[in-house]
Amino acid sequence: GENVEQHPSTLSVQEGDSAVIKCTYSDSASNYFPWYKQELGKGPQLIIDIRSNVGEKKDQRIAVTLNKTAKHFSLHITETQPEDSAVYFCAASRQRDDKIIFGKGTRLHILP
């Protein structure tokens, strides 16, 4: 089955700097890669996703890149702000109705 590895587990970044979180997956059939942000005591919130027919996607300060050959994808947050502090999860899925496999999460701290 699919296995998603996520690094780092904790990341501290100075406010205004960029943050990068990296994930790898094992199942070459996976074709959908969402990223979720979870704040304390809340459910995960979808922040961006990418499908395997696209190499990069950007939404304001957030971007995701996908390298299908290497089976890895990354989340990039630029100009970080205090409200970006949260736990971020990457995930992979093969198709609709199929379960999403989550990484173990990255706790992002934005330092003032």
Place this chain on the structure above:
Amino acid sequence: GAVVSQHPSWVICKSGTSVKIECRSLDFQATTMFWYRQFPKQSLMLMATSNEGSKATYEQGVEKDKFLINHASLTLSTLTVTSAHPEDSSFYICSAEIPSGTQYFGPGTRLTVL
């Protein structure tokens, strides 16, 4: 984005009682919903996949007789924790899938069993 609600947001119950958690897709219909549990500082663990009008598919190690799932309509799935014990205390989160395959999550339900 699509909105998913859960009720209640938190519940405290005595050991041995049953607790029902509702998951609703508010502005879309979802033929497939998912139930997860999450322990502190850990990732989400899929418990079961709930399909409208059919029996849920449980992940390995999840007791189907203890965690009863009902998906009676395209906007509502329920999870009932039967004969709850302290080790069932956790954060339970549901998600609902839109036609493109994207999953949107509810706000979660914190269950504390005394």
